[in-house]
Amino acid sequence: MEKFQILESAMVPLTIENVDTDQIIPARFLKATDRKGFGENLFRDWRFTNDNQPKKDFILHDTQYSGAILVAGNNFGCGSSREHAAWALADYGFRVVVSSFFADIFKGNALNNGILPIQVSPQELQEVFTAIESNPSIQAKVDLETQQFRIDESGIIISFEINAYKKMCMLNGYDDIDYLLSQKEAITAFEQNRS
Amino acid sequence: MKKTLFDKVWDSHVVSSVENGPDILYIDKHLIHEVTSPQAFSVLEEKEIPLFRPNQIVATADHNVPTENQHLPIQDALSRKQVTQLSKNCDKYGVTLYGLGHPYQGIVHVIGPELGVTQPGMTMVCGDSHTSTHGAFGTIAFGIGTSQVAQVFASQCVLVAKPKSMRVTVSGNLHPSVQPKDIILYVISKLGTDSGTGHFVEFAGTAFEQMSMEGRMTVCNMSIEMGARGGMIAPDQTTFDYVSGREFAPKDEALKQKIAYWKTLPTDEGAAFDSEHHFDAADIRPMITYGTNPGMGIKIGETIPTSDDASFIKSLNYMGLKAGSNLLHMPISHVFIGSCTNSRIEDFRAAANYVTGKQKSPDVSALIVPGSQQVAKQIVAEGLDKVFESAGFMLRQPGCSACLAMNDDKIPAGAYCVSTSNRNFEGRQGQGARTLLASPVTAAAAAVAGKIVDVSQQ
Numbered sequence: 198m199e200k201f202q203i204l205e206s207a208m209v210p211l212t213i214e215n216v217d218t219d220q221i222i223p224a225r226f227l228k229a230t231d232r233k234g235f236g237e238n239l240f241r242d243w244r245f246t247n248d249n250q251p252k253k254d255f256i257l258h259d260t261q262y263s264g265a266i267l268v269a270g271n272n273f274g275c276g277s278s279r280e281h282a283a284w285a286l287a288d289y290g291f292r293v294v295v296s297s298f299f300a301d302i303f304k305g306n307a308l309n310n311g312i313l314p315i316q317v318s319p320q321e322l323q324e325v326f327t328a329i330e331s332n333p334s335i336q337a338k339v340d341l342e343t344q345q346f347r348i349d350e351s352g353i354i355i356s357f358e359i360n361a362y363k364k365m366c367m368l369n370g371y372d373d374i375d376y377l378l379s380q381k382e383a384i385t386a387f388e389q390n391r392s
Numbered sequence: 393m394k395k396t397l398f399d400k401v402w403d404s405h406v407v408s409s410v411e412n413g414p415d416i417l418y419i420d421k422h423l424i425h426e427v428t429s430p431q432a433f434s435v436l437e438e439k440e441i442p443l444f445r446p447n448q449i450v451a452t453a454d455h456n457v458p459t460e461n462q463h464l465p466i467q468d469a470l471s472r473k474q475v476t477q478l479s480k481n482c483d484k485y486g487v488t489l490y491g492l493g494h495p496y497q498g499i500v501h502v503i504g505p506e507l508g509v510t511q512p513g514m515t516m517v518c519g520d521s522h523t524s525t526h527g528a529f530g531t532i533a534f535g536i537g538t539s540q541v542a543q544v545f546a547s548q549c550v551l552v553a554k555p556k557s558m559r560v561t562v563s564g565n566l567h568p569s570v571q572p573k574d575i576i577l578y579v580i581s582k583l584g585t586d587s588g589t590g591h592f593v594e595f596a597g598t599a600f601e602q603m604s605m606e607g608r609m610t611v612c613n614m615s616i617e618m619g620a621r622g623g624m625i626a627p628d629q630t631t632f633d634y635v636s637g638r639e640f641a642p643k644d645e646a647l648k649q650k651i652a653y654w655k656t657l658p659t660d661e662g663a664a665f666d667s668e669h670h671f672d673a674a675d676i677r678p679m680i681t682y683g684t685n686p687g688m689g690i691k692i693g694e695t696i697p698t699s700d701d702a703s704f705i706k707s708l709n710y711m712g713l714k715a716g717s718n719l720l721h722m723p724i725s726h727v728f729i730g731s732c733t734n735s736r737i738e739d740f741r742a743a744a745n746y747v748t749g750k751q752k753s754p755d756v757s758a759l760i761v762p763g764s765q766q767v768a769k770q771i772v773a774e775g776l777d778k779v780f781e782s783a784g785f786m787l788r789q790p791g792c793s794a795c796l797a798m799n800d801d802k803i804p805a806g807a808y809c810v811s812t813s814n815r816n817f818e819g820r821q822g823q824g825a826r827t828l829l830a831s832p833v834t835a836a837a838a839a840v841a842g843k844i845v846d847v848s849q850q
Contacts, residue, residue, distance in 0.1 A: 214703040215685050219817040224798040228470035230430035230477050242819045272586040278521040280537035301589055301621055306537035362413025377547035380416060384549055387407040387418055
């Protein structure tokens with residue numbers, strides 16, 4: 198997994214609430230057997246019509262907005278467990294998602310793919326949306342070590358929570374699977390003790 | 393210390409805890425299917441590591457499979473490739489596969505319980521959010537992403553922080569028209585789609601105690617739709633009777649010992665939950681959803697609520713419905729009875745019971761899709777196939793079908809479909825399709841009437 202330490206970027210605001218993983222990547226695009234290329238179909242049915250024409254009013258087509266930080270409405274990533282949603286966001290270029298609430302499975306999938314989910318309060322989320330509205334190219338800075346999300350131009354400084362273990366993994370680019378493989382002896386002993 | 397059902401099962405599966413981090417949770421059974429497993433097998437290849445415990449994995453093909461002509465090669469090239477890849481991977485790594493053509497093939501959350509793979513007190517995972525279904529047995533069962541599928545392949549464990557606990561109690565007398573699906577849609581409509589996030593939910597009270605295993609599976613299946621990792625129901629005699637005699641269930645003395653253990657699992661009197669909710673069963677009536685998340689549900693006959701929230705308005709626009717209006721007698725063109733939520737024999741018995749002696753409306757296309765080959769066989773054994781066919785319903789072969797628009801079964805853009813599946817998200821059943829979630833009886837009634845009807849008034 199790619200390391201995550203500090204990121205400075207503009208933001209893309211997606212104010213819709215309860216964005217489910219079927220919207221992030223519809224099921225008909227889950228037929229691949231590798232992890233590549235999902236970004237092309239990120240938010241497919243919000244981005245394109247059924248005849249594959251761009252829906253111009255969708256936020257990803259608005260050239261004012263760019264960057265590696267997606268700021269999304271409450272309860273982002275609900276629904277299906279498909280990790281393809283995290284792969285699609287990463288492949289499109291997002292490294293951070295800011296929301297006031299994340300669905301559990303999505304949050305885990307994001308962290309396992311080097312995407313940092315930053316949970317803020319509903320009020321803070323509104324402040325971030327307002328800051329982007331006032332200046333679409335406003336820059337945010339994410340510092341994982343100090344657990345800070347800042348928008349200096351608007352005076353926004355938000356401290357966010359992250360589990361200490363997952364933080365260590367993100368900072369160093371460690372995968373859970375490597376940790377689990379290092380625990381094989383303990384796992385085997387556990388199996389023997391319970392049988 | 394007094395413990396909940398969830399605590400008892402969780403604590404007995406913790407190998408160790410990472411300092412300031414998650415638990416290493418041991419997994420008894422791992423179910424896999426063709427969509428979320430290929431990239432996990434690739435991780436084993438890339439890292440050149442073995443599959444740790446192949447005997448604890450069961451595989452099937454369900455999401456991509458056609459529900460007609462299953463004896464022929466799958467026509468869609470990408471679907472065919474994914475299903476073929478699953479067979480290759482299972483062959484290579486020695487995993488039991490119930491693929492197309494096998495008498496045990498079916499939707500992963502239907503075959504696990506019916507084969508006795510699912511048992512009380514276990515931990516189970518699958519790369520599918522509806523793994524919560526298996527919680528009906530007093531099992532800790534939850535959906536995982538593909539990275540975690542790879543972790544379980546490599547170590548038979550997942551790293552996961554222990555969720556909080558919630559209890560939802562529904563007690564009192566249920567109206568005779570109310571189905572298990574109505575109960576869970578009612579609960580989600582009251583609590584919301586993010587109410588269970590970070591939690592495991594125990595469903596308690598007489599409504600669940602008196603419910604069949606099929607009904608309990610419907611309820612626990614949809615616990616993810618309130619955001620919960622999983623749902624659980626205490627194992628009891630109904631559970632033991634269901635498990636006993638199934639193919640992979642323990643037998644004779646081993647079964648007796650297991651049952652003695654399973655009886656120790658229910659939540660201790662006085663054990664504390666992080667949150668509790670109580671509902672009066674008598675208030676519940678047949679439910680239907682009007683929006684694009686499963687929490688947007690009402691009793692059939694109630695009016696759609698009003699809100700100036702932008703996401704709510706977007707949702708109603710997609711559905712082509714108006715706030716303050718009523719869904720009763722609204723024409724519909726499609727009915728789907730199936731999916732991991734409602735494709736077990738009891739669901740088809742309930743639907744067939746309603747349909748007997750009636751005819752489907754000529755304006756409706758109605759699909760009946762059994763959850764497994766075993767259910768399909770039982771449908772024929774009980775003569776339900778004749779009921780459905782003579783009423784004009786299409787009886788198909790097992791698979792996920794029109795639940796998720798990943799195979800050939802899709803609902804056309806703009807069309808209204810009364811569906812027994814679990815999600816009414818935008819485009820879930822096909823681009824532009826409009827899903828109204830309901831019970832099998834409400835769905836069957838809509839197919840007959842060609843419009844939404846309230847079976848509690850019939």
